[in-house]
Amino acid sequence: MRRLFNLLFFITIFSASRYAVAEPVTALTDDNCDCPKLSCNTSCEIDQDLTFYTEKCAGGSKVKSCSKPNCVKIANPPPSCGISESETSSKKSVGAESKREVASVADEVEIVGRVQFIEGSAKRLIGSTEKIEISIGDNIYEKDRIETSSTGKLQILFNSGNILNITPSSEVVITEASDSKSKLNQDKKRMLLDLIKGRVRNKVNQNYTGAESYYRVRTRTAVAGVRGTDFVMSAFNENEYMVSKIETFDGKVELSNIDLTEKVEIARGEGSSFVSPPTGNGHLTPIYKMSVEQVALLVSETDFSSPGGVKKTTQAARSSIEKTICADPAAKMNQCAWICEKNPVGEKTCRTDLSQVSCVRRICNANGEWSQPTRLPSSYSESCAPYKPIVKPCDY
DSSP states (O other): OOHHHHHHHHHHHHHHHHHHHHHHHHHHHHOOOOOOOOOTTTEEEEEEEEEEEEEEEGGTEEEEEOOOOOOOOOSSSOOGGGOOOOHHHHHOOOOGGOOOOSSEEEESEEEEEEEEEESSOOOEEEEEEEEEEEEEEEETTTTTTEOOOTTTTTEEEETTEEEEOOTOOOOOEEEEEGGSTTTGGGGOOEEEEEEEEEEEEEESSOOOOOOSSEEEEESSSSSEEEESSSEEEEEEEEETTTEEEEEESSEEEEEEEEEEESSSEEEETEEEEEOOOOSSSSOOOOOOOHHHHHHHHHHHHOOOOOOOOOOOOOHHHHHHHEEETTTTTEEEEEEEEEEEOOOOOOSSSTTTTSTOOEEEEEOOOOOOOOOEEEEGGGGGGSSSSSSOOEEEEEEO
């Protein structure tokens, strides 16, 4: 009996001492209002941006505001990561983003770009009716439907390097953006934008091959397809007709009806439209050459401020066309530069007969930027000087 009494006494003393030390620790944690230092697992994830959150501290009497990284799983992570797809998806949706709804449960929520510039108001459609405001730095997802107000302007930099400028009173859907995904197949990279209304400028910096690899902007009645260029597409109603209009700054754009049976190619400095009546078949309008004034006005309306860019007025845009606007080398709009790349030192000609040497041509576009290079056949060796670029009117 004495032994039983001693055992119960020991258990009582042990339990009391255990809870006596636990209580001060909890109080100490509650009083701590310092933000924790959080980071992504660099072996398994990449840091896309920061997410801000608030929570109570100091026993609930205070609120602290902290930040944490938005960690996204890398492509093909090593087995040691042990990150499930559901865990990765949950990290992508924070705050307002958590209210996003994917168009189909089968669709993967994929970050395909980020907002680089915004002026006025722009909103993202969530579900069927709810809209949330878009801010600079926000992620853009595949299947996003974006609307701009009557004064709203928005620029998206896609992970692929392509740039989309959305002008006021426009609505566009990022229908497909496989060229921005981590699981990108270089032979089948694709970008499909559905322009519901308004106008968008597309600065296409990737090269596309055609059927399996493409960049397309689609309206209800027409499709614009490119391989690498800078162009504007508009969708609007004129009287009872639906008009899909293309105007090209650089490169070439193929404009066709929705079933791709009628096509026309629109080169730089040119424009054309596909006009559809309320009933019956539509038609392609004749190609026209844009005047300097038309190009200047179009530049001023579709060229937004962004890192490394300048917002031009109509007058400034026009002047830039009439004077040197590209650098390294200097050139006027629509002039071409021929450059001999990787030529051996000491050669007196551009040695395109060597596998590592190529003669390439670039075009100075309306933004004052050099386009992506076009590699010319080896027979063009005389078009390129051995070391110094040649700038002159384009030969096509």
